[in-house]
Amino acid sequence: MSFSFAPLLTRMQELRDLGGAIGLLTWDQETYLPAKADEARGAQLSTLQGLYHERLTATALGDLLAAAAAQRDLPADQRAMARVLAWERGRAVNVPGDLVRAIAEAQSQGLTAWRAAREAKDFRLFQPALQRLLELRRQQADAIGHSGQRYDALLEGYEPGMRVERLRPVLESLSRRLVPIIRAVSEACARKGPWPLAGKTFDVEKQWRFTLRLLKDMGFDLDAGRQDKSIHPFTGGTHPRDVRLTTRLEAENPFPALFGTIHEGGHGLYEQGFSEEHFRTPLAAAPSMGLHESQSRLWENIVGRSRPFWRHYFPLLQAQMPESLQGLTTEQFHVAVNWVEPSLIRVEADEVTYNQHIALRFELELLLIGGQLPLADLPAEWNARMESLLGVRPPDDVKGVLQDIHWAWGELGYFPTYALGNLYSAQLWAAARPAVQPELERGNLLALREWLRQKIHREGYRYPAEELVQRVCGRGLTDDDFIRYLTAKYSELYGVTL
Amino acid sequence: MSFSFAPLLTRMQELRDLGGAIGLLTWDQETYLPAKADEARGAQLSTLQGLYHERLTATALGDLLAAAAAQRDLPADQRAMARVLAWERGRAVNVPGDLVRAIAEAQSQGLTAWRAAREAKDFRLFQPALQRLLELRRQQADAIGHSGQRYDALLEGYEPGMRVERLRPVLESLSRRLVPIIRAVSEACARKGPWPLAGKTFDVEKQWRFTLRLLKDMGFDLDAGRQDKSIHPFTGGTHPRDVRLTTRLEAENPFPALFGTIHEGGHGLYEQGFSEEHFRTPLAAAPSMGLHESQSRLWENIVGRSRPFWRHYFPLLQAQMPESLQGLTTEQFHVAVNWVEPSLIRVEADEVTYNQHIALRFELELLLIGGQLPLADLPAEWNARMESLLGVRPPDDVKGVLQDIHWAWGELGYFPTYALGNLYSAQLWAAARPAVQPELERGNLLALREWLRQKIHREGYRYPAEELVQRVCGRGLTDDDFIRYLTAKYSELYGVTL
Numbered sequence: 001m002s003f004s005f006a007p008l009l010t011r012m013q014e015l016r017d018l019g020g021a022i023g024l025l026t027w028d029q030e031t032y033l034p035a036k037a038d039e040a041r042g043a044q045l046s047t048l049q050g051l052y053h054e055r056l057t058a059t060a061l062g063d064l065l066a067a068a069a070a071q072r073d074l075p076a077d078q079r080a081m082a083r084v085l086a087w088e089r090g091r092a093v094n095v096p097g098d099l100v101r102a103i104a105e106a107q108s109q110g111l112t113a114w115r116a117a118r119e120a121k122d123f124r125l126f127q128p129a130l131q132r133l134l135e136l137r138r139q140q141a142d143a144i145g146h147s148g149q150r151y152d153a154l155l156e157g158y159e160p161g162m163r164v165e166r167l168r169p170v171l172e173s174l175s176r177r178l179v180p181i182i183r184a185v186s187e188a189c190a191r192k193g194p195w196p197l198a199g200k201t202f203d204v205e206k207q208w209r210f211t212l213r214l215l216k217d218m219g220f221d222l223d224a225g226r227q228d229k230s231i232h233p234f235t236g237g238t239h240p241r242d243v244r245l246t247t248r249l250e251a252e253n254p255f256p257a258l259f260g261t262i263h264e265g266g267h268g269l270y271e272q273g274f275s276e277e278h279f280r281t282p283l284a285a286a287p288s289m290g291l292h293e294s295q296s297r298l299w300e301n302i303v304g305r306s307r308p309f310w311r312h313y314f315p316l317l318q319a320q321m322p323e324s325l326q327g328l329t330t331e332q333f334h335v336a337v338n339w340v341e342p343s344l345i346r347v348e349a350d351e352v353t354y355n356q357h358i359a360l361r362f363e364l365e366l367l368l369i370g371g372q373l374p375l376a377d378l379p380a381e382w383n384a385r386m387e388s389l390l391g392v393r394p395p396d397d398v399k400g401v402l403q404d405i406h407w408a409w410g411e412l413g414y415f416p417t418y419a420l421g422n423l424y425s426a427q428l429w430a431a432a433r434p435a436v437q438p439e440l441e442r443g444n445l446l447a448l449r450e451w452l453r454q455k456i457h458r459e460g461y462r463y464p465a466e467e468l469v470q471r472v473c474g475r476g477l478t479d480d481d482f483i484r485y486l487t488a489k490y491s492e493l494y495g496v497t498l
Numbered sequence: 499m500s501f502s503f504a505p506l507l508t509r510m511q512e513l514r515d516l517g518g519a520i521g522l523l524t525w526d527q528e529t530y531l532p533a534k535a536d537e538a539r540g541a542q543l544s545t546l547q548g549l550y551h552e553r554l555t556a557t558a559l560g561d562l563l564a565a566a567a568a569q570r571d572l573p574a575d576q577r578a579m580a581r582v583l584a585w586e587r588g589r590a591v592n593v594p595g596d597l598v599r600a601i602a603e604a605q606s607q608g609l610t611a612w613r614a615a616r617e618a619k620d621f622r623l624f625q626p627a628l629q630r631l632l633e634l635r636r637q638q639a640d641a642i643g644h645s646g647q648r649y650d651a652l653l654e655g656y657e658p659g660m661r662v663e664r665l666r667p668v669l670e671s672l673s674r675r676l677v678p679i680i681r682a683v684s685e686a687c688a689r690k691g692p693w694p695l696a697g698k699t700f701d702v703e704k705q706w707r708f709t710l711r712l713l714k715d716m717g718f719d720l721d722a723g724r725q726d727k728s729i730h731p732f733t734g735g736t737h738p739r740d741v742r743l744t745t746r747l748e749a750e751n752p753f754p755a756l757f758g759t760i761h762e763g764g765h766g767l768y769e770q771g772f773s774e775e776h777f778r779t780p781l782a783a784a785p786s787m788g789l790h791e792s793q794s795r796l797w798e799n800i801v802g803r804s805r806p807f808w809r810h811y812f813p814l815l816q817a818q819m820p821e822s823l824q825g826l827t828t829e830q831f832h833v834a835v836n837w838v839e840p841s842l843i844r845v846e847a848d849e850v851t852y853n854q855h856i857a858l859r860f861e862l863e864l865l866l867i868g869g870q871l872p873l874a875d876l877p878a879e880w881n882a883r884m885e886s887l888l889g890v891r892p893p894d895d896v897k898g899v900l901q902d903i904h905w906a907w908g909e910l911g912y913f914p915t916y917a918l919g920n921l922y923s924a925q926l927w928a929a930a931r932p933a934v935q936p937e938l939e940r941g942n943l944l945a946l947r948e949w950l951r952q953k954i955h956r957e958g959y960r961y962p963a964e965e966l967v968q969r970v971c972g973r974g975l976t977d978d979d980f981i982r983y984l985t986a987k988y989s990e991l992y993g994v995t996l
Contacts, residue, residue, distance in 0.1 A: 017545035020538070021519045028522060036722040037740035040518070043778065044736060047515035051549065224534040238542060242535035280541065 133410030273457025293421025764797030771955025791919025
């Protein structure tokens with residue numbers, strides 16, 4: 001009986017091309033789409049996603065995947081391609097079409113209700129829509145299948161192979177260990193007086209040019225990708241040779257542009273770093289959102305907020321914007337980029353306090369999926385936990401439970417990947433540092449890109465995320481490296497004992 | 499027996515959404531695609547076009563269309579939708595998949611060979627690829643079906659309902675009548691001395707701003723479309739609320755930008771003018787390329803090169819670019835935009851000589867499809883006909899037979915639509931003029947947009963092109979109005995008797 005991989009490969013390529021088209025339609029929606037075309041674009045995206053789902057769940061594809069799985073002598077990469085696609089298909093094929101459509105409808109209603117609730121600063125307007133989304137997500141989790149813990153089925157949509165059982169102890173440990181660090185560092189930071197950049201303005205055109213220079217220095221190939229502007233920076237695109245970043249320019253603060261670009265640049269380098277022989281197959285992908293986020297966080301925080309980085313770049317930035325930065329020292333600027341202060345909004349949080357925002361959401365999501373928290377109590381529970389974790393209390397729901405778009409879409413299980421990104425980034429840095437740090441001190445960013453390319457990017461989806469981290473770092477998921485990184489950096493920077 | 503249009507409508511919408519995605523991928527390829535992503539984009543486009551073809555030719559769609567055609571009491575618009583889609587499907591379903599693939603391959607080889615031939619300025623490098631394309635197009639024409647004249651089957655791909663038998667006498671008459679006009683006008687123009695803008699430069703940023711102002715004044719809705727830059731200006735997009743134009747900026751000459759924008763703006767107004775109840779159906783489309791081109795030509799030439807237009811706009815342009823236009827009179831500028839001179843390159847030709855470039859290509863295409871002209875003789879035949887039609891002789895093949903990309907793609911039957919656009923534009927202008935001219939004299943462009951919207955745009959694809967022109971103008975295709983327009987305008991402008 002002869003087996004040919006070719007028909008399966010053709011279907012993989014078709015799915016990737018369709019995914020690429022969806023990627024372009026989505027990117028365009030956030031960058032260049034005319035205002036009145038929103039509804040039309042929604043319909044186009046829905047049609048293409050429907051086609052994608054149809055092709056993914058086609059019986060013929062299932063047969064080809066089964067035939068491939070039965071081959072004992074398939075080359076390792078082909079086996080991995082078939083395994084990854086079978087996994088994706090398995091999740092999709094078990095969810096009935098009616099449920100898929102009901103979720104899509106509830107998402108759209110959720111978004112509308114969430115917006116209205118934000119407008120009125122009143123969670124109650126969003127509550128019925130969220131209730132419906134939770135019910136549907138529970139049904140979806142059961143359809144996908146799990147061993148008792150529904151949240152696992154949702155979590156795995158973003159973080160294949162991860163389980164609550166494995167994740168929870170790590171995030172709980174992290175949260176516990178952060179409490180004293182946050183207190184000590186934020187108090188020391190507050191004593192440094194006002195934020196060093198307060199009241200200044202920054203030419204946006206110069207910011208833009210500087211972000212492009214940073215991308216080039218990081219080794220992001222602007223002939224195989226681009227940068228544009230959008231309100232919420234993101235990384236998208238259609239192919240590893242067509243990777244699209246966005247950034248955001250603010251006249252009063254250069255950090256959204258600088259760190260937005262470095263962050264998305266980290267994502268972008270991952271996408272550009274997949275192996276050419278994996279292009280248009282399921283292997284040209286990160287094995288999890290958490291590992292993807294590890295790349296952006298490593299570049300944004302561990303590199304981009306380091307002293308060597310600004311020793312090299314601050315004089316260049318200052319020379320380009322003397323009108324904004326004259327009189328400031330590198331050290332003052334370095335303090336400004338590492339300002340630590342417990343705050344209400346996750347997306348504005350510093351790297352010390354950030355993970356507490358995730359801890360809060362993760363625990364609440366577990367309660368919500370488990371039906372252990374009446375929705376009417378959610379805002380109060382949110383506020384109480386904010387106060388206990390970070391010592392700040394939201395004045396209204398917009399600055400509290402309504403701040404993120406994720407739940408408006410019924411997206412549960414995504415938040416933990418941000419924390420995983422932070423933890424993995426510190427683990428990878430611990431492994432990369434001996435070889436890479438001396439180069440960073442010389443202002444050479446390419447050494448880190450090369451290290452990541454060899455160890456992480458070119459592997460694509462060959463291994464699950466934690467297995468890959470284990471291979472590269474000699475250890476699976478842990479909060480040790482992250483805590484070590486934070487304590488070393490911030491005890492030195494703010495002169496506190498941690 | 500009950501009939502529901504809904505399943506058919508769903509399939510129509512799906513096809514339009516897929517077409518919209520193809521539209522975005524194509525637009526992006528010419529505007530923002532990173533250089534190294536060319537191959538990836540080619541694969542994505544090919545996959546989506548394959549999907550489109552598969553859905554279009556699906557048996558289930560054929561059954562739905564047959565059922566719709568059998569309904570006697572279908573509302574007129576639904577009947578028209580089914581008829582248009584059945585026609586498109588009929589052409590696609592009769593061409594075997596092997597032939598479709600062979601053509602795609604030959605097109606790609608044709609493009610490569612054409613580029614090499616241009617590089618070497620030697621048609622012979624392109625000849626074998628063109629030979630192959632011609633053979634395949636003949637096979638395709640036979641597969642589609644025709645009544646003896648293969649060219650008809652190709653022509654109808656762009657101009658449904660048009661036949662060589664109908665078209666040829668009109669284009670022959672046009673060509674004959676143009677000869678004395680071209681001679682008289684170009685001689686008179688030459689006596690006016692050098693082109694009034696020779697040697698000047700024009701700030702490209704100011705050009706860009708002025709083109710956006712023109713689009714606004716024409717009534718192009720920039721919230722339902724956009725303008726970008728590309729090397730070859732075109733109109734694309736994904737939906738009537740997402741219409742995308744491009745223009746080209748040259749520092750030495752403002753006309754590519756000004757007339758490129760007005761031309762594409764004419765196309766764009768057509769796309770934005772379809773009726774909302776036709777969106778995402780086959781009726782939200784022009785019935786032919788020729789009629790589409792009539793809109794761009796009407797705006798570009800008949801309006802955009804008229805004296806009332808520049809009486810209004812030249813002072814505004816001059817005020818914006820005093821450094822370039824100081825000292826020039828409106829009349830001198832009007833002469834500059836209506837400079838008539840027989841030349842070698844079609845895309846640079848003025849409106850008086852332009853149609854001779856088409857006459858040449860149309861007659862050569864008929865000979866090529868008919869196998870009556872050995873390919874080896876094509877360049878010589880081209881050059882001889884250029885000399886006889888326009889009195890100029892190409893110094894090499896790049897300025898002759900290799901100048902257009904159409905044949906490199908095996909695109910035969912397209913060129914005549916440019917001439918049809920010119921003829922239809924003059925016919926429509928003759929009908930619109932009594933109501934619209936006074937408004938143009940006042941600098942109001944919206945009256946023409948409104949007239950076209952009511953008479954042409956909102957009809958979409960309800961009627962074949964010539965039938966729609968007949969309804970609006972009281973007469974089918976003719977060269978009379980165009981010749982009348984030319985003679986009136988140019989006899990006055992250059993003081994010659996025509």
